[in-house]
Every structure is written in structure tokens, then in C-alpha cells.
Amino acid sequence: MRITFVIGSLEAGGAQRTVVLLCEGLLSQGHHVSVVTFNGSEKDFFELPKGIERTALCISSCLQTLIKFTRLRRGILATKPDVIVSFIETMNIMVLFAMWGTKVPVVVSERSNPKSYKISVIWKWLRWWIYQKTDRIIVQTKAVSNYFLPKFQGKLSVIPNPVIPPRTSEGFTEFPPKPFLIAVGRLYYYKGYDLLLKAFARLKTSYPDWSLIILGEGPARVEIEALGLELELGDSISLMGTVGNPYDFLVHADLFVMSSRFEGFPNALCEAMACGLPVISTDCPSGPQEIIRNGEDGILVENENANALFEAMDQLMSDKKEQKRLGSNASQIVERFSLKKIVGLWEEMIVQVISEKQKTLAKKGGTSNHA
Numbered sequence: 001m002r003i004t005f006v007i008g009s010l011e012a013g014g015a016q017r018t019v020v021l022l023c024e025g026l027l028s029q030g031h032h033v034s035v036v037t038f039n040g041s042e043k044d045f046f047e048l049p050k051g052i053e054r055t056a057l058c059i060s061s062c063l064q065t066l067i068k069f070t071r072l073r074r075g076i077l078a079t080k081p082d083v084i085v086s087f088i089e090t091m092n093i094m095v096l097f098a099m100w101g102t103k104v105p106v107v108v109s110e111r112s113n114p115k116s117y118k119i120s121v122i123w124k125w126l127r128w129w130i131y132q133k134t135d136r137i138i139v140q141t142k143a144v145s146n147y148f149l150p151k152f153q154g155k156l157s158v159i160p161n162p163v164i165p166p167r168t169s170e171g172f173t174e175f176p177p178k179p180f181l182i183a184v185g186r187l188y189y190y191k192g193y194d195l196l197l198k199a200f201a202r203l204k205t206s207y208p209d210w211s212l213i214i215l216g217e218g219p220a221r222v223e224i225e226a227l228g229l230e231l232e233l234g235d236s237i238s239l240m241g242t243v244g245n246p247y248d249f250l251v252h253a254d255l256f257v258m259s260s261r262f263e264g265f266p267n268a269l270c271e272a273m274a275c276g277l278p279v280i281s282t283d284c285p286s287g288p289q290e291i292i293r294n295g296e297d298g299i300l301v302e303n304e305n306a307n308a309l310f311e312a313m314d315q316l317m318s319d320k321k322e323q324k325r326l327g328s329n330a331s332q333i334v335e336r337f338s339l340k341k342i343v344g345l346w347e348e349m350i351v352q353v354i355s356e357k358q359k360t361l362a363k364k365g366g367t368s369n370h371a
Contacts, residue, residue, distance in 0.1 A: 001350060002032045004081035006072075006095050007088065009039035010046045012217075012242050013186075014161070014267040015087045015111040020046045021162050025343035027051050034079040036072075045242070053079060072098040083350050085138075087111060089119060089127055096130045105357040107350070109138040113286045115147045116190070116262035131155075135353045140265035143286030157349050160290070162342035163270040163333050172248040176238065180211045181313070182253040182277075184246050184268035185260070187218030187239070192259035192282065192304065194227055199259075199309035201231040207317055212237045213253070215246055250275040255316055255323065261304055263287040270337065273297065273330035278323045280312045297329035 003026055010016050023033045027049055034053040041056060048054055057075045059068050072094060076084060085107045086095040092108035099106055108131065119127075128149075131137060137155050139145050145156050181200065185191045193214065200212050214224075214237070221239060228237050243249065246268065250256070256272035258281040263269075265287040272279050273291070279298040281288040282305070292298035299316070301308035316323055 001354070002034070002080055002082045003350065004034040004036060004076055004079045004084050006036045006076060006084060006086045006091060008091055009037055010035075010041075010044040010048070011039070012045040014264070015109075016046050017267055018111075018161050019087055020048060021164065021339060022343065022346060023052050024049045025162065025339045026346065029343065029347065034081065036075050036079065055079065069094070069098045073102075077102070077104075083107060083354055085109060085350075089114065090123055092134075093123065093126050093130050096133050100133070103357070103361055105135040105353045106133075107136045107138060107353060108134045110144060110264075111140070112264040113144055113147070113262050115144075116285050117264075135357060136349060138349070141286045141290045143290065144264070157345075159342065159345045159349065160337050161265045161267055161270065162339040163274050163337040164339055165334050166247045166251055166271075166275050167245070168247050168251055169245045172245075174248070175252055176213050176249065177211055178252070179209065179254040179317075180213050181255045181257055181317075182213045182215070182249060182272070183257050183259065184215045184250070184272070185258070185266070186216045187214075187220040187224060189220055189223075190261045191216075191218075191220075192261050192284075193220065193224050195282075195304065195306040195309055196257055196259040197224065197227050197231055197233065197237070198306040199313055200237070201233060202310050203313060203317065204233070204236060206314070210236070210254075210317065213240060213249060214238070215240050215243050215249060217242045246271060247275065250277060253277055255280070255313070257309065257313060258282065258288065259309060260284050260288075266291070270333055273333040276327040276331040278316055278326035279330060280309065280316065282309070291333070293329075297326055297332065299326070 005019050007019050027033050036055045038057055038059040040058055055075050057071050059071055081104055083105050086092045087109045088111050136157055138157050138159050140160050142158055145158055250272055256277045256279045258269050260282055262285045269291055281300055282303045283289055283300040284303045292300055294300045299312045301312050
């Protein structure tokens with residue numbers, strides 16, 4: 001099969017990481033895989049596996065809408081796809097408009113919780129309307145599938161993200177002081193770092209040797225730094241920015257904490273569990289409760305509750321035996337969401353979508369996928 005993924009960029013982000021992993025897995029299964037992006041390779045954070053055809057359209061926000069759609073349509077069709085897979089809501093909408101009138105099946109993938117992740121009223125209206133034209137909607141959790149109206153339920157497939165074994169960088173030497181907590185994710189309000197800092201500040205007296213490392217960058221950095229100063233955390237907290245390979249830090253951490261107000265299917269949480277880390281997460285909409293088996297391989301706490309975070313962190317930081325037990329069970333996530341299993345689900349879905357499209361076209365008297 002010829003499979004074309006469409007995404008805005010290959011910058012740092014969970015959706016981008018998933019596209020790269022799926023490309024790797026589908027390529028290994030003998031499929032021809034292409035990736036079409038708006039941005040060029042100069043903005044890439046992730047590197048595509050060798051053998052993947054990359055088309056960078058160099059579409060900027062200042063281009064007129066008609067030019068954007070024309071260039072997007074031509075770029076996608078040039079890859080001669082049997083199926084198109086688009087990632088992230090605004091790109092999904094643009095791809096569906098761009099491919100209007102063609103016979104190529106289009107699959108759209110939602111990468112966040114649309115109930116919590118706000119987009120403008122116009123984009124939201126466009127999504128409800130144009131998603132009627134898609135051949136399949138992929139969501140990462142059952143909870144997100146419940147967001148969609150009944151008329152979309154027949155088009156929905158739930159496919160979680162793949163989780164791979166830890167891949168550390170050769171010669172990495174930037175080890176933080178032990179012991180330390182770690183959090184990973186972009187510096188946005190919805191990630192709840194304010195809750196995490198408040199919980200951690202209450203622990204400093206009892207655990208003066210512990211530090212907190214946060215990997216990620218974003219617009220909330222100034223506010224997080226200011227809160228750190230207000231709570232007098234000093235050098236016990238480090239904002240490391242975006243790092244090339246989070247596994248380099250995760251494999252040396254003692255405890256992972258995710259304080260998000262909402263999530264899609266958090267890759268960082270899965271990566272921490274893959275490293276055998278004991279994990280604590282807010283029970284936020286919608287991903288953590290479908291990843292963590294509460295009390296077995298991690299701890300879920302009430303969402304947006306700094307006191308609940310504090311209590312769970314205090315419990316684990318003082319109990320080495322429990323850290324080891326949870327971490328050992330957590331590492332099973334590599335098998336539960338293995339790349340092979342997830343790629344198999346994508347293959348099964350794609351075959352079904354292409355077959356259904358061909359049957360529909362046959363009834364209408366059309367057969368070509370590339371016009």
C-alpha cells in the first residue's frame with residue numbers, strides 16, 4: 001500500500017513523534033510511506049527513517065487560502081497515495097477540503113481531547129461539518145470517542161500510540177543529581193506545572209536532597225520560573241528546555257509526575273513507564289486512566305488537586321519498595337502498546353478503509369484513487 005501522512009511539521013511534539021514511529025513500523029512491513037508537511041526540514045526535531053519520501057510544501061500562514069489548498073492538494077496527490085492519513089484537527093480540516101472531489105480515502109487523526117482542547121468557533125464548526133466527508137476518524141482513547149456525535153460513531157476507530165523500549169544516546173553524560181523527580185511536556189498552562197511546583201514545595205523540608213527536573217519548552221516558562229522563585233525552590237528545580245532524547249533523563253530518574261489538566265494520549269507518561277519508572281498522574285481527561293492501571297503500575301490522583309499530588313509524591317518518595325514494585329509493573333507498557341501491535345491496528349484499519357472506498361466507488365462507477 002502507498003500511505004501518505006500529512007502533518008504541519010516534524011517539530012517537537014507527541015503527534016510528530018507518533019507519525020515518525022508509524023512510518024518506521026509501516027515501512028518495515030513493506031508499505032510505501034510518504035510524509036507531506038507544511039514546514040521544511042530546517043524546523044525538524046524528529047528525523048524520518050531512511051526510505052520515507054518527504055515532501056515539504058513550504059506553506060506559510062501568510063499565503064492566500066486558495067494557494068494553500070491548491071499546493072496542499074498537488075503535493076499530496078504527487079505521492080500517488082492509496083490512503084491519506086492526516087494528523088491534528090486544523091490540518092485534518094484543511095486536508096479534507098483540499099482533497100474534495102478526489103477518490104482517495106482520507107483518514108483523520110485527533111491527537112488531543114477535543115472536549116478540553118479549545119479551538120476557535122469557526123474551526124470547531126468546520127470540523128463538525130467537514131468530518132462528515134472523512135472515511136475514518138482515529139482517536140487515541142475510548143473517552144475521546146464519546147465526544148463525537150452519534151452520526152460519527154460508525155467512522156470512529158480507537159488506536160492508542162505506540163510505545164517503544166528506551167533508546168538512550170551514546171555518550172550522554174549530563175546526569176542530574178540524585179534523587180530526582182521528573183516531568184516532561186511543553187510548558188503550557190494545561191500541563192499543570194503550577195500544581196506540581198506547589199506540591200513539590202511542600203516536600204522540600206522532608207526531602208531536602210530531592211530535586212525536580214522539567215523537560216520541555218513553551219510560553220508558560222516565565223510564569224513557572226516566577227512561581228519557583230515565589231515558592232523559594234531555588235536550584236532544587238531545573239527547567240531543562242527541549243532535549244533531543246528524553247529517555248536519557250528518564251532512565252536515571254527516581255519518580256515521574258504528570259500534573260496535566262487534560263491530555264490526549266500522553267507519550268511522556270508512556271515513555272516514563274517504559275523506563276520502569278514509578279509514575280503519578282492526575283486523573284485528567286482523557287488518556288491517563290486508559291494507560292495507568294491504578295495501584296498496579298502507577299498512581300492516579302484527583303485532577304487539578306495539588307494536595308492529592310503532594311500526598312501521592314510523599315507516599316512514593318518515602319517508600320523504595322513501592323517505587324520498585326510500581327516501576328517493575330510499569331515497564332509492561334512496552335508490550336501492552338508495542339509498535340508491532342499498534343502498527344497492526346493501523347494496517348487493519350487502512351485495509352478496511354480502502355476496501356470500503358473501493359466498494360463505494362464501484363457502486364458509483366468510479367475506480368481511480370488518484371484523480
